[in-house]
Amino acid sequence: MGAKFHVRVTLELCNFGYWTTYVYGEKHGRHFAPSRSRGPRIKTPLPPRPQGEPVVLNLDHRNDEIEHAAPSIISVKNLTKTYASGLQALKDVNLEIRRGEIFALLGPNGAGKTTLIGIICGLVRSSEGTVIADGHDIVTDYRLARTKIGLVPQELSTDMFETIWATVSFSRGLFGKPPKPAHLEKVLRELSLWDKRHQKIMTLSGGMKRRVLIAKALSHEPEILFLDEPTAGVDVELRRDMWAMVRSLRSLGVTIILTTHYIEEAEQMADRIGVMSKGEIILVEDKTKLMQKLGKKQLSLQLQQLLTKIPEQLTQYELELSKDGGQLIYNFDARGERPKIADLLRDIAELGIDIKDLQTCESSLEDIFVNLVRAHS
Numbered sequence: 001m002g003a004k005f006h007v008r009v010t011l012e013l014c015n016f017g018y019w020t021t022y023v024y025g026e027k028h029g030r031h032f033a034p035s036r037s038r039g040p041r042i043k044t045p046l047p048p049r050p051q052g053e054p055v056v057l058n059l060d061h062r063n064d065e066i067e068h069a070a071p072s073i074i075s076v077k078n079l080t081k082t083y084a085s086g087l088q089a090l091k092d093v094n095l096e097i098r099r100g101e102i103f104a105l106l107g108p109n110g111a112g113k114t115t116l117i118g119i120i121c122g123l124v125r126s127s128e129g130t131v132i133a134d135g136h137d138i139v140t141d142y143r144l145a146r147t148k149i150g151l152v153p154q155e156l157s158t159d160m161f162e163t164i165w166a167t168v169s170f171s172r173g174l175f176g177k178p179p180k181p182a183h184l185e186k187v188l189r190e191l192s193l194w195d196k197r198h199q200k201i202m203t204l205s206g207g208m209k210r211r212v213l214i215a216k217a218l219s220h221e222p223e224i225l226f227l228d229e230p231t232a233g234v235d236v237e238l239r240r241d242m243w244a245m246v247r248s249l250r251s252l253g254v255t256i257i258l259t260t261h262y263i264e265e266a267e268q269m270a271d272r273i274g275v276m277s278k279g280e281i282i283l284v285e286d287k288t289k290l291m292q293k294l295g296k297k298q299l300s301l302q303l304q305q306l307l308t309k310i311p312e313q314l315t316q317y318e319l320e321l322s323k324d325g326g327q328l329i330y331n332f333d334a335r336g337e338r339p340k341i342a343d344l345l346r347d348i349a350e351l352g353i354d355i356k357d358l359q360t361c362e363s364s365l366e367d368i369f370v371n372l373v374r375a376h377s
């Protein structure tokens, strides 16, 4: 249990009809004030209050919760979805997305990721539950909710006979936003599409078409961006470009939710990771904590002679002996303390145990999912 904070939240009116929230607090009687850049400074449209009038809340927070005293930008509550076929794609999903974070939603095929995103973006109707996006209910207040959200869909679907420029301009217009060529130019330049803006989409490569989908999603300057497997089937270079772009969007304050099957992508990009399986969110965790779990490696040593038990001298290594006694298995955390493989091999040699062969393997994302799902059920 972390240290207790008394948190004082002060709301101040700032320009453009937004409130800016600064959080100040005390720790063990000492005052601290998170810096502007690091602290939970949140811009939220709130009902007007007289300028300068502070609202003081006294909250009791656990250490690790203080940064998140802010309301979520997306709040999903008790969401279920049963398709007409009778398939229950979402089962009582609850999820809070923090303002300004990059959230990676992982899960095996069919877990319900695209369904969840589809509901939040207003493309799929939920069966039960509510979703609030930046203060707007996605059903009762759908117009405003949708202007806040941009979606890069999993499937490549756009008008192939249109030019890039026409498609992107049309997308912006769909959200009732006035034309802003300078913004569209910036987006197209960032995605290296500017020189091709008069080309028909059908003449572009797969990776470029995917960039057009991103440009469309950004055309109306959304505050929340969903990327549903943005890098599936794209080359390494484009993947890295996308990561850079996602990071730059985040630095502008855009909240990003992405799905991916690439562990490296989640590792590079995400602040937090959610894992879905069979329509349920089975885990939501900070990336660094989860990566420690994902970083498990295994060394298997095939032995010349069968062992009946693990020798006393090797107990410090937490080894496993295979059922037939022909294999010693050493599980270690590749990211944690430096693995003691060299020591282990030396000790094994000193005991006169001959090794026939050795293998190392790293758990794949699917392995981890299977383990998580198994642990969950």
Ligand SMILES: Nc1ncnc2c1ncn2[C@@H]1O[C@H](COP(=O)(O)OP(=O)(O)OP(=O)(O)O)[C@@H](O)[C@H]1O
Pocket (backbone or CB within 6 Å): 083, 084, 085, 087, 089, 107, 108, 109, 110, 111, 112, 113, 114, 115, 116, 154
């Ligand atoms: N329109 C639909 N009608 C009926 N069932 C559907 C429909 N769309 C999705 N499903 C089913 O809902 C479940 C969840 O699908 P969803 O596309 O949300 O999964 P996903 O996690 O995005 O998977 P992937 O990683 O393959 O993209 C699957 O069993 C799928 O077959």
Ligand SMILES: [Mg+2]
Pocket (backbone or CB within 6 Å): 113, 114, 115, 154, 228
């Ligand atoms: Mg999907």
